[in-house]
Amino acid sequence: VFILASTDPQKVEHTLRSRCLSAPLRVLTSKEIADNMRMILSAEGKQYTEEFVHRLSMLGGGSLRDAQQILESMVLAAGDGPLDISLLRDTVGVISREVYGQLAEAFDRKDVKIFLESIRRWYSSGEDLHHLFFEGVPFLLRDFMVYLAGVPAGEIDTLSGLSFEAFSRNLRLGFQDVERLIREWEVTAEFMTTTSHPKIIWDMFAVKACGGQ
Numbered sequence: 001v002f003i004l005a006s007t008d009p010q011k012v013e014h015t016l017r018s019r020c021l022s023a024p025l026r027v028l029t030s031k032e033i034a035d036n037m038r039m040i041l042s043a044e045g046k047q048y049t050e051e052f053v054h055r056l057s058m059l060g061g062g063s064l065r066d067a068q069q070i071l072e073s074m075v076l077a078a079g080d081g082p083l084d085i086s087l088l089r090d091t092v093g094v095i096s097r098e099v100y101g102q103l104a105e106a107f108d109r110k111d112v113k114i115f116l117e118s119i120r121r122w123y124s125s126g127e128d129l130h131h132l133f134f135e136g137v138p139f140l141l142r143d144f145m146v147y148l149a150g151v152p153a154g155e156i157d158t159l160s161g162l163s164f165e166a167f168s169r170n171l172r173l174g175f176q177d178v179e180r181l182i183r184e185w186e187v188t189a190e191f192m193t194t195t196s197h198p199k200i201i202w203d204m205f206a207v208k209a210c211g212g213q
Contacts, residue, residue, distance in 0.1 A: 004016075007065075009022070027063065028060075028062050030054070030057040031057070033057040033060055033064055036068075037056060037057060037067065037068075041053075044075070047082055049083070051084070051096075051097055055161055056070060056071060058157060058159070093131050093135075095160075097160070100136065100139075100140055100161060100162055101166075102118045102121070103140055104160070104171075105118075106206070107140070107173065107181060108172055108173055110209075111210065112206055112210040115210055116206055119199060119203060119206060123202075129199060129202055133185075133188075133198065133205075134189070134192070138185065140160045140162075141182055141185070142159055143158045143159055143160050143162060143167075144167070144173060145175070146158070147171065148173075148174065148175055148178065184205065184208045184209055188204065188205040
């Protein structure tokens with residue numbers, strides 16, 4: 001008996017695939033991958049934060065091999081330094097849970113002053129505003145929609161790293177609010193794509209997101 005395993009079966013020759021019994025396997029959950037990451041890091045005596053492990057486990061997209069390869073590169077990049085969210089941000093552009101929390105608050109409060117102050121803080125700290133707009137905003141709005149749809153906590157991972165428990169305590173937005181934010185994001189994305197001044201476009205988006213004209 002021969003067992004052929006592939007994460008890209010469509011690339012296997014048809015003549016070979018036609019002679020195989022296909023048995024698709026589910027991808028691993030982020031919790032299962034995170035448990036493996038903790039085991040490896042503990043065995044290697046590495047210091048790490050839980051946010052680092054949580055966000056790293058999501059980067060693998062359900063593939064333990066991919067997550068382990070990313071972990072190996074992170075350990076090499078860290079050297080004797082800590083394995084934390086700042087390392088992921090600086091190497092692969094992961095947005096921190098703190099920034100996602102500030103963005104969620106800005107959307108939820110609909111207070112343009114709070115939103116503009118957050119943008120100023122991100123700009124001053126060197127946050128990649130293009131990346132935050134094109135990945136951070138859609139990831140967070142997707143999480144809002146999943147939560148509002150009533151998906152049970154733990155059944156699906158949030159892309160932002162924020163918990164459904166936090167949403168249940170703080171989120172006052174409804175479906176229509178999130179749909180409006182998505183439309184405003186889509187319109188503003190056309191300007192963000194071509195600009196060399198992302199802070200200005202962010203400021204414009206903030207005003208629109210808070211209900212301004």
